[in-house]
Amino acid sequence: MNKLLDNIFWASLTGPHAKYSSGTGDARRYAIGFSPIVGFPDVEHPNFAALTPFCEPGEHFYCDGWTGPAPEGWRIEAEATMYRMVWDAPALLAEEALDAIPLGPEHAQQAFDLAMLTKPGPFGLRTPELGEYFGYFEDGRLVAMAGERMAAEGLREISGVCTHPDFQGRGYARKLMAKLVYRQLMRGETPFLHVMRNNEGAHGLYLKMGFRDYKETPVRVVCRV
Known part of the structure; x- marks a missing residue:
């Protein structure tokens, strides 16, 4: 359970909610109309290049566990911390x-x-x-x-x-x-x-x-x- 909770965005997007998501084995998002959340198998090193083809310019998404600089083609609009x-x-x-x-x-x-x-x-x-x-x-x-x-x-x-x-x-x-x-x-x-x-x-x-x-x-x- 702990491993799933540590990266619950990815566990959900590739598990029970895979049918509501799109992406690859390196990055996934909830489909348009659902919650704007993205997940990566390695949250500390997210592969945004793999996610980009599944997103439109101007779309906003929530992601967690990552504190690095904004990747090419993306902009960080807000950041904080949350309790799981x-x-x-x-x-x-x-x-x-x-x-x-x-x-x-x-x-x-x-x-x-x-x-x-x-x-x-x-x-x-x-x-x-x-x-x-x-x-x-x-x-x-x-x-x-x-x-x-x-x-x-x-x-x-x-x-x-x-x-x-x-x-x-x-x-x-x-x-x-x-x-x-x-x-x-x-x-x-x-x-x-x-x-x-x-x-x-x-x-x-x-x-x-x-x-x-x-x-x-x-x-x-x-x-x-």
């Missing part, structure tokens, strides 16, 4: 958020709009197709959601956790995450997630819920020029 966290607590006794609504294709635009407003991380219009997504609605409007993104053998990522600013403080995020944790554990999967280092509130919540820091890793947004 993994579940490290007993199984939950019951499923929460039984009143949450499963999100389907008919909710894709609302999910995308909420993600663009709240910025939970790389998200595309088709990202909810990568796993289970649940949300809370007010008067037909999606106001909170959480779901699943990357996957590898025995591992499942919780992602897209966000709440509209007008509806924060109601515990929606915690309940939706607990629901996903329960369902993943019942399937024999180990939940994991990512959170930016400067998001102290979310990081603290995840620690209290039962996640632990697995590693802190560099994360960058790069653009093909």
Whole structure:
């Protein structure tokens, strides 16, 4: 498991989500419409030349584990660090958020709009197709959601956790995450997630819920020029 978690982007793009990706044995990306994430077998020495033919000029992508200079034909637009966290607590006794609504294709635009407003991380219009997504609605409007993104053998990522600013403080995020944790554990999967280092509130919540820091890793947004 540790080896998969160390390079989870690549493990997902070449494993369960290979059908949602394009690239070669040296570099892969999620297909257009999914989360703009790229992966490499060697994260410290990424082969961007192998990735370039599968990307359009102006496209932006997230990558992790790499701190070198920008390769030819690419520009670094943002960089920070994030925590990769993994579940490290007993199984939950019951499923929460039984009143949450499963999100389907008919909710894709609302999910995308909420993600663009709240910025939970790389998200595309088709990202909810990568796993289970649940949300809370007010008067037909999606106001909170959480779901699943990357996957590898025995591992499942919780992602897209966000709440509209007008509806924060109601515990929606915690309940939706607990629901996903329960369902993943019942399937024999180990939940994991990512959170930016400067998001102290979310990081603290995840620690209290039962996640632990697995590693802190560099994360960058790069653009093909």
